[in-house]
Amino acid sequence: MMVSGPVRTAPGDQGYDKDMLADTMSTTISEDHRLLINAVRDYARGELLQLDAKWDREESSCCERLDQLYEMGLMGLRVPEDHGGLACPMLPYAHIIRELAYASPAVAVSVSVHTMVCEAVKMFAQDAVRDQLQQQLATPDNLSAFAVSEPDVGSDPAAVKTRAEKVPDGWKLHGSKFWVTNGLTGRWFSVLARAGDTGGNKDLSMLLLDARQDAVERRPIHGKMGIRGSETGEMNLDGAFVPAEHMLGEPGDGLKITLSALDGGRIGIASQAVGIGQACLDLMVSYAKERHQFGQPIADFQAIQWMIADSKTDLDASQLLIDQAALAKDSGRPFTCEASLAKLFASEAANRIAYRAVQVHGGSGYINECRVEQLYRDARITTIYEGTSEIQRHVIAREMLKDA
Numbered sequence: 001m002m003v004s005g006p007v008r009t010a011p012g013d014q015g016y017d018k019d020m021l022a023d024t025m026s027t028t029i030s031e032d033h034r035l036l037i038n039a040v041r042d043y044a045r046g047e048l049l050q051l052d053a054k055w056d057r058e059e060s061s062c063c064e065r066l067d068q069l070y071e072m073g074l075m076g077l078r079v080p081e082d083h084g085g086l087a088c089p090m091l092p093y094a095h096i097i098r099e100l101a102y103a104s105p106a107v108a109v110s111v112s113v114h115t116m117v118c119e120a121v122k123m124f125a126q127d128a129v130r131d132q133l134q135q136q137l138a139t140p141d142n143l144s145a146f147a148v149s150e151p152d153v154g155s156d157p158a159a160v161k162t163r164a165e166k167v168p169d170g171w172k173l174h175g176s177k178f179w180v181t182n183g184l185t186g187r188w189f190s191v192l193a194r195a196g197d198t199g200g201n202k203d204l205s206m207l208l209l210d211a212r213q214d215a216v217e218r219r220p221i222h223g224k225m226g227i228r229g230s231e232t233g234e235m236n237l238d239g240a241f242v243p244a245e246h247m248l249g250e251p252g253d254g255l256k257i258t259l260s261a262l263d264g265g266r267i268g269i270a271s272q273a274v275g276i277g278q279a280c281l282d283l284m285v286s287y288a289k290e291r292h293q294f295g296q297p298i299a300d301f302q303a304i305q306w307m308i309a310d311s312k313t314d315l316d317a318s319q320l321l322i323d324q325a326a327l328a329k330d331s332g333r334p335f336t337c338e339a340s341l342a343k344l345f346a347s348e349a350a351n352r353i354a355y356r357a358v359q360v361h362g363g364s365g366y367i368n369e370c371r372v373e374q375l376y377r378d379a380r381i382t383t384i385y386e387g388t389s390e391i392q393r394h395v396i397a398r399e400m401l402k403d404a
């Protein structure tokens with residue numbers, strides 16, 4: 001069968017500012033951060049795009065490129081400058097995740113999850129170790145992961161069963177964690193565990209585990225539909241030791257820290273979704289111009305134009321919601337609702353756009369040589385992790401009813 005249409009290559013360069021969408025908010029990005037976003041864009045499209053297809057095909061880990069990401073400072077984006085990071089505000093950070101996701105949704109989620117843990121350490125680590133941990137997290141071989149989910153625990157993190165047993169000088173962890181992004185190469189794991197036995201939320205604590213010990217056993221989870229280059233692992237903790245000073249916050253703060261970390265993480269996942277959506281839209285536009293049927297480019301058909309128009313509308317609305325959430329976080333305002341609005345809309349929008357991208361490509365879009373086939377599968381996870389769409393609606397409604 002002849003397969004026509006764009007394959008796994010970068011679409012025509014449109015220039016960052018043309019993609020920049022709603023400039024009312026985005027103009028608050030400094031010149032330095034615009035340069036950084038452009039550098040990430042060039043790097044991602046030049047270096048990661050082709051690799052991403054290989055990682056997907058082979059189901060191999062995108063962590064093979066971690067050294068480059070550390071070199072560019074992308075693993076310390078939100079770490080303060082005096083601890084070796086870039087101290088990037090949330091707004092440009094979101095645009096950086098979007099640029100990474102455009103070329104590699106797998107790399108984008110790896111950076112986003114690591115950043116979420118960096119943020120939790122910055123906000124909640126004990127004074128005695130905070131500076132040193134932040135410095136370490138921005139240094140190679142210190143990838144981090146967020147280990148909340150368990151085989152029987154997903155949307156309801158308060159139900160975790162992993163136990164933290166008090167021992168002299170610290171804690172020993174017993175239990176299993178599941179679905180851990182960065183779970184194989186990662187060194188530092190933010191583990192939600194039950195340290196008390198009242199059965200309530202105050203039993204939950206967050207412990208920063210160094211996984212380099214025998215009591216930690218890790219295995220890859222294979223067979224994912226999408227983001228196949230992203231490492232997903234399961235881990236058994238058989239008495240793994242965490243020193244007392246590596247508890248984040250106070251005993252009993254575990255759920256609060258989980259929800260706080262997820263608020264920031266959701267801006268990252270929304271941005272991942274916009275990156276996927278933008279890549280789909282660019283491919284849709286270039287294919288519509290080059291594919292001819294009935295003696296004319298399919299771009300001349302109104303049905304195709306409407307799919308392009310609806311996708312552009314979805315993308316701009318998504319980016320505005322992300323910018324709103326990121327600006328709220330940057331200004332120190334509560335942003336739980338804004339983050340859920342962005343995550344809900346952008347992830348659902350990315351799926352709509354990916355669907356349209358396959359449709360515009362016709363049969364060519366159904367073949368794995370065509371980039372949109374992978375993006376369609378990659379988009380699917382964005383409505384599931386870091387809170388499903390149903391959970392985002394629950395958060396938004398709860399915030400609305402609370403305000404009323």
Ligand SMILES: Cc1cc2nc3c(=O)[nH]c(=O)nc-3n(C[C@H](O)[C@H](O)[C@H](O)COP(=O)(O)OP(=O)(O)OC[C@H]3O[C@@H](n4cnc5c(N)ncnc54)[C@H](O)[C@@H]3O)c2cc1C
Nearest residue numbers: 146147148149153154155179180181384385386387388390
């Ligand atoms: C590739 C991948 C990577 C992941 N990475 C991580 C990670 O790094 N760290 C981590 O801790 N977890 C991670 N997860 C887990 C992810 O966060 C969960 O899959 C997600 O939160 C949903 O949980 P669940 O799969 O157990 O579904 P469930 O919670 O069992 O939900 C099943 C269905 O029921 C619905 N539902 C549940 N509760 C309600 C409710 N109250 N109201 C309405 N509907 C509801 C859900 O929306 C969903 O449709 C990852 C998952 C995947 C697939």
